[in-house]
Amino acid sequence: MLSFSKGAVVALVLMACAHSAAAARPAPTTLYDVISQLPEVSKVFAKVEQFGLAKQFQNPKLGITAFVPNNDAYDRISKAINNNPSILDNSAIITQALAYHILNKPLTTEDMPRGVKSYLTALPNQPVAVQFNDKANLFKVGAYNVVERNIQAGRSVIHVIDGFLVAPSLMPTLVKALRESKAAAAEAAPAAAAAPAVAAAVKKP
Template sequence: MTTMLIRRRVPAVLAAAALAVSLGALAPQASADDGDGPFGPACASVPKEGAGSFDGMAQDPVATAASNNPALSTLVAAVQQAGLVDTLNDAKDITVFAPTNDAFAKIPKADLDKVLADKATLTKILTYHVVGEPVQKADLADGSFKTLEGGTLTTSGSGDAYEVNDTAAIVCGNVKTSNATVYIIDTVLMPQ
């Protein structure tokens, strides 16, 4: 009797296992689109290995990680000029909206030089790009965040297309460093 019962259950168990495996193959797989990894068109230009890669940046605090990304060299110079390297590197669980070199190039050179020479104004602008808490991709759809400068910035969008303050596009987002989440943007944000 026991042998007959086992013979009946084995095919049922195998059928259930086969069904589970086939359903698993049909289930959506985790990807960067799920919010876990970097997203955006500029992410394709990030090196695959080394200090400037996503894995390399995850090992360093945010100002150091940014210094390893050639597209952020103007931002890094501005952060150094304002004396904010240690402030950013020592912060915990922050979010940085990091303008690219091309974003800074949109500002007329005379205006940019004037801001770079004025430490108080430069600090105000740079700290407006920093939120004192982690911002996840899911938070970007309709977000409002207080910045270290004291102002508020807003985000909107869906999928892999998000904007900050309706003026700056996120070109590579959800980049992790050892102490921050970075969203690389194509326009410098100006506080009110």
């Protein structure tokens, strides 16, 4: 007859409870589910939420490759554009920027040939170069490294990257937005500088 110590019985009960809880928790089945659970890409996920893109990524039949910039990459691109709200809060610009990070079919590293290959992205006529060499532990998209690879998300695949890809077609739009923002700031500066003097003059009897 088998016998167990009290401590062993408690351990078995705890293991059974943990297994039951894990079984009760549904596994992520969509791209949206998985990205929402990756804290390292929470800033890009916030943009997905902000611009109402969630529905597209909640489709369980969606099969794409998503190169998702991590939070450090998002911070660097934000700093580069001076946290410009005319860009960061522009739905059209951000939607196009994110589309450039998506390939229209799911690809793990097992599906990628060694060397450099150009892939069409979800942004029309804007391909991106992917460089892969398993022996050299090299995996880059554009100029940036893939820091987490082959994250399964339903029928899709996520690769986390350490930079924010900028499509060539978006560059004129970004430059124009930055110039307009700087011009607006320059026009506002004299008025802001004069405001205290105007306020003081108004207060005089």
